[in-house]
Amino acid sequence: MCAGHKASIRIPAEWEPHECCWMAWSVHREWDTTDAARIKRDLAKVIHTIARFEPVRLLAPPGRQFREACKRFSGCPAVSVIEAPVDDFWMRDIMPTFAIRTTGARRQVVAIDWNFNGWGGSPDRVGRPGDQLAKTAASIFGVPRVSAPFIAEGGALAFDGQGTLITTRSCLLNSNRNGARENLDQQEAIASEFRKFGIHKVIWLEGDPCEPITSGHIDGYVLFAPRKQVLVESIDDRESEPPFWREHDMHLLGRAKNAKGHNLKVVRVLAPRQRYLSGDLDSFAGNYLNVYLTNGAVIVSQFGDAERDELARNALAESFPNREIVPLRIDAIARGGGGIHCLTQPMPKSSGHQ
Numbered sequence: 001m002c003a004g005h006k007a008s009i010r011i012p013a014e015w016e017p018h019e020c021c022w023m024a025w026s027v028h029r030e031w032d033t034t035d036a037a038r039i040k041r042d043l044a045k046v047i048h049t050i051a052r053f054e055p056v057r058l059l060a061p062p063g064r065q066f067r068e069a070c071k072r073f074s075g076c077p078a079v080s081v082i083e084a085p086v087d088d089f090w091m092r093d094i095m096p097t098f099a100i101r102t103t104g105a106r107r108q109v110v111a112i113d114w115n116f117n118g119w120g121g122s123p124d125r126v127g128r129p130g131d132q133l134a135k136t137a138a139s140i141f142g143v144p145r146v147s148a149p150f151i152a153e154g155g156a157l158a159f160d161g162q163g164t165l166i167t168t169r170s171c172l173l174n175s176n177r178n179g180a181r182e183n184l185d186q187q188e189a190i191a192s193e194f195r196k197f198g199i200h201k202v203i204w205l206e207g208d209p210c211e212p213i214t215s216g217h218i219d220g221y222v223l224f225a226p227r228k229q230v231l232v233e234s235i236d237d238r239e240s241e242p243p244f245w246r247e248h249d250m251h252l253l254g255r256a257k258n259a260k261g262h263n264l265k266v267v268r269v270l271a272p273r274q275r276y277l278s279g280d281l282d283s284f285a286g287n288y289l290n291v292y293l294t295n296g297a298v299i300v301s302q303f304g305d306a307e308r309d310e311l312a313r314n315a316l317a318e319s320f321p322n323r324e325i326v327p328l329r330i331d332a333i334a335r336g337g338g339g340i341h342c343l344t345q346p347m348p349k350s351s352g353h354q
Contacts, residue, residue, distance in 0.1 A: 007103040009110065009146070010198040012348045013161030014293045015226060015320065019109070020055040021294070022141070022345040023047055024089045025069035025081070026130070031336075038332035043089060044072060045328055046292075046299065046343055051078035053294035057347075059084040059091075059133075059140070084140050087130040090338055092219070093119070093153035095345040096134035096145065099197060107350045111137035111145050112197060114152040119213050120176030141347070149193050151177040155217040155342055160224045163200040163259030168207025170216035170245075177215075201259035205252060206245035212282065219341045221246070223289040225319040227265070228258060233287050234268040239275060269315045276305040279335040288312035290339030292346075293320070299340050302327040 025043070027036045050056055056079045060069040066083050073079040088094055096111035113134035118125030125131060137145035150172075158166040172178060173186055180186055191202040207216030214220070221233035232250055235242035254266050269288055277286045285301075288308075292299040298316050302309040313325050330340065 007101055008198060009099050009101050009112075009196065010163075011097060011099045011112070011159045011161070013159060013224060013226075014346060016161060017349040017351075018054050018295050018346045019349050020057050020347050021050050021292070022057050022059065022091055022095060022347060023050075023343055024086045024091050024130075025058050025060040025072075026065055026086045026089055028088050028128075035332065035336075039089075039336065042328075042330040042333045043343065046330065046333075046340055047073070047079060048076065049299055049326055049328060050292060050294055050344070051076055053296050054078075055080065057082055059086040061086055082140070084133070085129040085136075086133060087128055090155075090342050091345045092155045092342045094130050094133050095154065096137050096141070097154050097157070098141075098143070098345070098347045099146075100348060100350060101144075101146075109143045109347060109350050111141055111143050113137065113145050113147045114154065115148060115150070116153050117151050117177065119153065120174060120215060122213070143347075146197075148197075150190050153214075153217075154345065155214060155219045158218045158222055158224050159199075160228075160258060163198055164203065164224075165194060165199045165201070166203045166205065166218055166222055166224070166230070166253075168205045168216045168218050170207030170209040170211070171214060171218075174209075174215045199259075201257070203253070203256045205249040207249075208243040208245065210243070213337055216243075219290050220285065220287055220339075221249075221289060222253075223291065225267075228262050229265045229267055229319050231267045231269050231289055231315065231319060233271050233289055235271045237271070237273045239273065267315060267319060269312055270308050272303040272305040272308045276303050276308075277334075278331060283335065283337045285334045285337050285339045285342075287339065288316075290341040291316065292340045292344045293323075297324040297326050299326050299328060301334065301339050302329055303331075303334075304329070 058081045060066040069081045096113050101110045156171040223231040272286045277284045298320050317325050
């Protein structure tokens with residue numbers, strides 16, 4: 001670090017320019033053969049779609065899956081296959097979050113390691129090498145690693161690029177991630193520690209403590225957009241009850257201010273109706289806001305609910321003008337509890353705007 005220059009870190013908004021998108025070609029053995037084949041079809045669909053707009057760097061484990069990925073994407077020059085100790089495809093969580101560190105006139109990308117512990121250290125994830133991907137940031141991703149002093153995961157965090165974070169108490173304050181600290185308010189302590197990453201305002205929503213794996217990730221129902229907008233999933237379905245705290249969280253966002261003291265504009269986006277979803281509805285990730293914002297497009301899931309699919313596309317088109325809205329049907333991945341956002345981790349351009 002240059003003498004006399006203090007470094008600062010900023011986590012960009014997801015709609016800022018990307019250098020590339022990191023993904024993984026790795027389906028863990030917990031999936032049976034039929035599910036794995038369907039997931040790979042969906043995964044390939046997402047990879048090819050993103051590669052239309054920005055480079056994809058695709059991690060694959062040594063051996064059969066690496067050879068398979070090389071063969072499958074050999075005709076796609078925008079996809080680079082990289083051998084790495086990855087054993088899952090939920091890259092939003094197992095990977096670091098990339099940020100921009102500025103020291104004087106120098107700007108560089110850094111990788112924030114949130115100390116991922118398998119969504120609270122569930123027994124079926126003990127000892128997975130892929131969960132330590134963030135700790136090998138310099139060797140795999142070519143950028144320095146910065147470690148957080150608490151446990152989180154990328155899907156639990158939504159950033160506006162200007163110092164505001166939205167997250168949930170049900171996830172970050174869960175004892176399976178961050179235990180109580182003696183003589184310290186846990187929420188205030190974590191909010192204070194976020195400041196080293198340029199976050200000066202944390203908006204705490206209640207989330208969904210009943211969500212069985214992630215304990216209520218924010219990317220399941222909230223999406224930041226430009227012009228101080230926040231899109232929020234609203235459930236209007238006679239066959240489905242919304243999570244207990246959902247309306248409370250919406251009202252809280254309606255009263256919240258961002259890091260610059262401005263009110264947020266809350267946009268409700270209706271969720272798909274339950275009758276259009278398939279598989280175990282308790283784990284099916286049927287939501288429209290778990291999107292990937294590529295350079296020039298919004299990649300969004302659709303579910304065969306024609307009315308709600310169209311409403312979601314229109315809401316996204318209005319919030320992200322001049323971007324192509326690209327809907328994809330990825331039910332196999334949704335049945336596994338995640339969406340397009342969960343599969344992806346963008347690396348920002350170091351020359352991105354402040």
